[in-house]
Amino acid sequence: MFDISSFLISWFPLFGIYAVLSLCLNLEVGYAGMANFGLVAFYGIGAFVAGYTSITIFLTFYGYNYPIYSPEAIIAMGRVAGKTPWLNISVFILSLILAFLIAGLAGYLVSYPTLRVGPAFLGITILSFGEMLRVFMKHFAPTGGAYGMLGIPHPFAWIPDPAIKNTSFLILTLAILIGVLIYFELLVNSPYGRVLKSIREDETASLCIGKPVPQIKARLLFVASGISGVAGALYAFYLGAITPDMFITAVTFEVWSMVILGGRGNNFGALLGASVFSLLNRATSILNFLFSDLPIDPNYFRWMITGALIVIILMYKPKGIIAEKPIKTEAWKIFGAYGETKKKLIDSILRIIDYLKSAIYWLIGRETGYGPDIKGSKRE
Amino acid sequence: MTTELINTVWYACIYGLMAVPLTLSYRTSRVLNFAHGVYVTIGAYIPVLIAKGFGIKVSPILAVSASFMTGAIIAMASHAFVFSPLIKKKSTPVTLMIASMGLWIFIKYAFYAVLGTLQKAWMTPIFYTSPNLEIPILISFMGMDIDAKLLLIISLTSATFSLLAFFLTKTKVGMAIRAIADNPELAQITGISRDKTLLVTWAISGGVAAIGGFAWSLFAYVSPETGDNVILQVFACSVIGGLISLPITFVGSVIISSTENLLIVFLHRYLGVELSFRPFLSFFVLLLTILIRPPAGAGGGLPYRYRLRSIFRVFQREVKKNV
Numbered sequence: 001m002f003d004i005s006s007f008l009i010s011w012f013p014l015f016g017i018y019a020v021l022s023l024c025l026n027l028e029v030g031y032a033g034m035a036n037f038g039l040v041a042f043y044g045i046g047a048f049v050a051g052y053t054s055i056t057i058f059l060t061f062y063g064y065n066y067p068i069y070s071p072e073a074i075i076a077m078g079r080v081a082g083k084t085p086w087l088n089i090s091v092f093i094l095s096l097i098l099a100f101l102i103a104g105l106a107g108y109l110v111s112y113p114t115l116r117v118g119p120a121f122l123g124i125t126i127l128s129f130g131e132m133l134r135v136f137m138k139h140f141a142p143t144g145g146a147y148g149m150l151g152i153p154h155p156f157a158w159i160p161d162p163a164i165k166n167t168s169f170l171i172l173t174l175a176i177l178i179g180v181l182i183y184f185e186l187l188v189n190s191p192y193g194r195v196l197k198s199i200r201e202d203e204t205a206s207l208c209i210g211k212p213v214p215q216i217k218a219r220l221l222f223v224a225s226g227i228s229g230v231a232g233a234l235y236a237f238y239l240g241a242i243t244p245d246m247f248i249t250a251v252t253f254e255v256w257s258m259v260i261l262g263g264r265g266n267n268f269g270a271l272l273g274a275s276v277f278s279l280l281n282r283a284t285s286i287l288n289f290l291f292s293d294l295p296i297d298p299n300y301f302r303w304m305i306t307g308a309l310i311v312i313i314l315m316y317k318p319k320g321i322i323a324e325k326p327i328k329t330e331a332w333k334i335f336g337a338y339g340e341t342k343k344k345l346i347d348s349i350l351r352i353i354d355y356l357k358s359a360i361y362w363l364i365g366r367e368t369g370y371g372p373d374i375k376g377s378k379r380e
Numbered sequence: 381m382t383t384e385l386i387n388t389v390w391y392a393c394i395y396g397l398m399a400v401p402l403t404l405s406y407r408t409s410r411v412l413n414f415a416h417g418v419y420v421t422i423g424a425y426i427p428v429l430i431a432k433g434f435g436i437k438v439s440p441i442l443a444v445s446a447s448f449m450t451g452a453i454i455a456m457a458s459h460a461f462v463f464s465p466l467i468k469k470k471s472t473p474v475t476l477m478i479a480s481m482g483l484w485i486f487i488k489y490a491f492y493a494v495l496g497t498l499q500k501a502w503m504t505p506i507f508y509t510s511p512n513l514e515i516p517i518l519i520s521f522m523g524m525d526i527d528a529k530l531l532l533i534i535s536l537t538s539a540t541f542s543l544l545a546f547f548l549t550k551t552k553v554g555m556a557i558r559a560i561a562d563n564p565e566l567a568q569i570t571g572i573s574r575d576k577t578l579l580v581t582w583a584i585s586g587g588v589a590a591i592g593g594f595a596w597s598l599f600a601y602v603s604p605e606t607g608d609n610v611i612l613q614v615f616a617c618s619v620i621g622g623l624i625s626l627p628i629t630f631v632g633s634v635i636i637s638s639t640e641n642l643l644i645v646f647l648h649r650y651l652g653v654e655l656s657f658r659p660f661l662s663f664f665v666l667l668l669t670i671l672i673r674p675p676a677g678a679g680g681g682l683p684y685r686y687r688l689r690s691i692f693r694v695f696q697r698e699v700k701k702n703v
Contacts, residue, residue: 029474033474035474035477035478037414037477037481113667113670113671114670117670118473119473119474119477120406120412120473120477120623121619121623121670123412123414123477124412124615124618124619124666125619125666125667125670127414127611127615128612128615128616128662128663128666129663131608131611131612131659132612132659132660132662132663135612135659136656136657136659136660139654139655139656140656249608250485253481253482253484253485256478256481257482260478296493296496296497297492297493297496300489300490300492300493300496301489301493303485303486303488303489304485304486304489304490304493306482306485306486307482307483307484307485307486307487307488307489308482308486309482310478310479310481310482310485311462311479311482311483311486314466314471314475314478314479314482315462315465315466315469315479318471318475
């Protein structure tokens with residue numbers, strides 16, 4: 001009915017973007033225990049920064065003097081987007097870096113007032129931050145207001161064949177995803193990762209050991225927000241057009257449900273959740289496309305399933321599909337896996353010796369009257 | 381300037397009606413309910429649905445009671461099916477927050493689906509409408525013509541809050557609610573059932589929030605996004621109240637509504653600030669509250685010192701050394 005390769009080409013970039021987002025959220029929630037309900041704010045900041053810088057640089061490079069949201073600018077962007085390959089690539093890299101820095105800085109600034117109050121206030125403040133930014137961007141004229149920005153230049157717009165163009169973007173997204181995954185795996189399996197887990201388990205205790213808890217949390221929020229900003233930039237380049245209404249709070253919930261479904265405190269769980277939910281996302285859009293006259297919009301069903309899954313998993317399987325595993329430190333390698341088998345062996349040998357001893361005592365005790373007390377036997 | 385003053389009163393009443401039940405429910409059950417906006421939306425839609433469904437003009441008393449009942453039933457259901465089992469499993473506050481988030485998204489889009497179906501069945505536009513109410517436009521009162529809807533909102537707010545105050549301070553159930561809020565273990569020792577008390581609390585908070593939604597529908601169009609559009613301001617009001625105190629929450633709603641209506645106009649006229657900075661002001665008030673008067677114990681956090689203050693300490697120490 002539809003060809004599988006085009007489906008994969010449309011699914012994989014979305015999967016990559018959502019996987020990067022869920023890895024970031026997992027680092028904050030699963031490892032450090034910070035309930036970040038405003039992930040979409042940093043995602044949106046990244047997307048808008050990338051769109052704004054790339055369009056502005058292109059227009060100034062070609063000497064056009066239109067404001068970036070005007071129809072003339074969009075037409076001009078369509079004309080010049082594929083002309084200079086080196087400019088496309090360098091603008092792409094520059095906007096990723098800028099998105100990382102600005103989104104990270106926003107996260108760091110938001111962390112200052114909020115990290116010292118409890119989880120409820122952190123949740124309220126970051127959620128409000130995201131919602132405020134969305135409402136503000138809707139009325140902010142320089143980035144196009146409610147209509148947003150159109151004609152963001154694709155990094156591979158200079159390749160004429162659309163299949164090769166999309167495939168190379170897909171490979172780029174997956175490469176970024178793998179880079180982020182390796183970085184996070186190294187991060188959480190280091191002493192720093194153990195500090196994060198100690199903060200999650202007991203903030204007071206780790207403060208008493210002498211860990212600077214607010215500082216660690218603020219730095220973590222910088223890194224995680226910055227990388228979610230990179231994901232937002234990728235999303236902007238993937239779609240080519242962004243509006244403020246794409247970054248509603250429901251997006252945060254979708255990423256939350258990925259993390260909860262896959263399992264908190266586990267990077268591979270986050271990947272699994274991202275693949276499931278991005279597949280659901282694509283499937284509903286295909287349903288929408290194939291059957292245009294459904295009685296109920298499938299998008300509503302997708303969100304209902306998302307919400308219901310969050311509640312059901314929290315009730316019946318709070319650890320998620322892939323449960324959390326111990327951190328692989330050097331000490332764990334010596335005393336953990338190897339040490340456990342050794343201990344089991346020694347235990348079983350000791351147990352056999354015990355059985356033998358008791359058997360001998362039982363025999364001797366029966367004949368000579370000496371030996372340990374055996375249950376039920378009476379001695380004069 | 382009169383328009384802005386009237387708007388301030390109007391918004392203060394509405395934010396109060398929405399924020400006070402949020403504070404009440406958090407204080408009693410320790411669940412930060414993100415699904416609060418949904419109760420508001422449903423409360424705003426019930427009079428519209430009655431008016432469209434039966435093709436009648438709805439009297440305000442019927443509208444208020446229907447809104448209250450629906451909001452109460454949905455809040456009770458959310459307690460019975462989600463929060464109560466999770467509290468019994470001794471979940472952490474973060475888990476409860478996530479659960480309320482899931483509940484929010486589920487109810488919101490289920491409601492969207494219901495509205496879409498009804499719109500197709502009734503063949504009338506339901507998104508972006510206002511209820512057809514049976515009230516006059518103007519009421520002459522002591523020689524003055526007063527907007528009837530404004531009068532209705534003010535009387536509704538004062539009646540709701542005086543009833544709530546009476547209920548919480550004079551009746552046995554209200555005192556049980558306050559006891560559970562202050563110290564759940566001690567209250568349970570004296571024989572108060574926590575689960576039943578929480579059920580009553582949820583009913584009240586959902587119902588009052590739904591009345592807030594009805595008050596919103598008196599002067600603006602309702603859409604399924606109604607509750608989400610005001611959630612930022614409602615949270616700000618509750619944070620000013622520290623998520624503990626009901627009267628300070630109402631004061632907070634007055635503060636937020638005056639910053640939104642008076643301060644922004646002042647800034648626009650004399651400093652040339654764009655009107656689109658309005659959400660920034662509410663958020664700024666929220667941040668300022670957290671910075672100046674950090675609600676340490678209520679959120680379950682650690683009372684860390686702020687960096688500014690610690691820098692000041694270091695400075696003092698240096699000065700002492702040198703002197």
